[in-house]
Amino acid sequence: MSDTVRPATTERARREDIGDRKRALAQLFDRSAPTYERVGVEHFADLGRRLVAYAELTGGQRVLDVGCGTGAVLVPAARAVGERGEAIGVDISAGMVARAREELTRHGLHHARALVGDAETVALEDAPVGPGSFDAVLAGISLFFFPRPRTAVARYHRLLKPGGRIAVSWWGRPDPRWDRVFAASAPYGRGPSSHALPDDSPFRSIETFHAVLSTAGFTDVETTEEDCVTRFANREQWWSWVWSTAGRQFWETVPEESRAAAEAAVNAELAGLESPDGGLYSTSKVRFTLARRER
Numbered sequence: 001m002s003d004t005v006r007p008a009t010t011e012r013a014r015r016e017d018i019g020d021r022k023r024a025l026a027q028l029f030d031r032s033a034p035t036y037e038r039v040g041v042e043h044f045a046d047l048g049r050r051l052v053a054y055a056e057l058t059g060g061q062r063v064l065d066v067g068c069g070t071g072a073v074l075v076p077a078a079r080a081v082g083e084r085g086e087a088i089g090v091d092i093s094a095g096m097v098a099r100a101r102e103e104l105t106r107h108g109l110h111h112a113r114a115l116v117g118d119a120e121t122v123a124l125e126d127a128p129v130g131p132g133s134f135d136a137v138l139a140g141i142s143l144f145f146f147p148r149p150r151t152a153v154a155r156y157h158r159l160l161k162p163g164g165r166i167a168v169s170w171w172g173r174p175d176p177r178w179d180r181v182f183a184a185s186a187p188y189g190r191g192p193s194s195h196a197l198p199d200d201s202p203f204r205s206i207e208t209f210h211a212v213l214s215t216a217g218f219t220d221v222e223t224t225e226e227d228c229v230t231r232f233a234n235r236e237q238w239w240s241w242v243w244s245t246a247g248r249q250f251w252e253t254v255p256e257e258s259r260a261a262a263e264a265a266v267n268a269e270l271a272g273l274e275s276p277d278g279g280l281y282s283t284s285k286v287r288f289t290l291a292r293r294e295r
């Protein structure tokens with residue numbers, strides 16, 4: 001848990017560790033940014049639209065999108081609140097924010113901004129993010145990356161206006177058919193898959209995440225679980241996609257001399273998953289959680 005009292009040296013070491021993890025994540029997503037959602041696989045854009053639909057935004061609202069990435073949530077959110085509203089995206093990766101800004105410009109969404117910053121603390125110089133200043137806080141496939149999600153959620157509760165809503169998308173179980181693909185790669189590299197969570201993560205079950213939201217003061221907490229079907233045209237596209245996401249973290253640890261063997265082991269498993277047209281399908285569970293700050 002994040003908010004217990006600790007000796008000063010332990011607390012300092014913990015803060016340094018959290019700082020290191022955040023820097024590593026920012027660099028990881030900086031490396032993904034050039035190809036993220038650009039390899040011909042529609043994945044995050046679809047999830048982003050679904051999250052915004054759940055949030056039921058209306059014209060004129062003020063919205064904060066935490067971990068905005070390249071704008072999968074921010075762009076439809078900015079459209080939903082319209083020019084009388086405002087949408088602010090925050091992301092720790094400068095590379096992702098540069099891409100989000102391009103998207104906002106391309107779509108003419110001048111009432112939306114993307115800012116580089118730590119969305120866990122939301123200490124932004126360029127945007128007024130005072131208490132009670134947002135109608136909605138959105139977090140699309142991002143909150144479980146934050147080292148202190150409990151602290152973040154408590155902060156978002158304070159940032160919301162009375163009656164304001166938080167909407168979070170996050171992963172349920174990955175497609176079990178793909179377990180053998182990840183098992184085949186495991187001996188060659190280090191570290192977790194992008195679906196792995198720390199033992200104390202609130203995202204280990206719907207109940208634990210709901211408890212965190214309730215503790216932070218949210219009411220009307222509900223989660224809907226849906227399928228997330230992703231189609232890859234062929235193996236090559238799947239490989240490009242992995243390197244365009246946080247999934248590259250594992251592959252970066254595979255030593256150069258083992259890369260060919262690791263790829264061959266994975267390709268052998270992918271061959272068994274191919275449909276007759278050569279395509280690959282993954283059906284994971286995605287969760288959409290909504291909660292409200294009391295009026």
Ligand SMILES: C[S@@+](CC[C@H](N)C(=O)[O-])C[C@H]1O[C@@H](n2cnc3c(N)ncnc32)[C@H](O)[C@@H]1O
Pocket residue numbers: 022025026029044045047048066067068069070071072073090091092093096117118119120139140141142145146147246
């Ligand atoms: C999987 S991406 C999702 C991006 C976007 N919301 C989407 O739906 O495509 C996760 C994002 O969270 C960002 N992120 C991770 N930790 C963060 C933090 N502490 N503050 C802000 N952004 C963070 C990453 O840089 C990355 O862009």
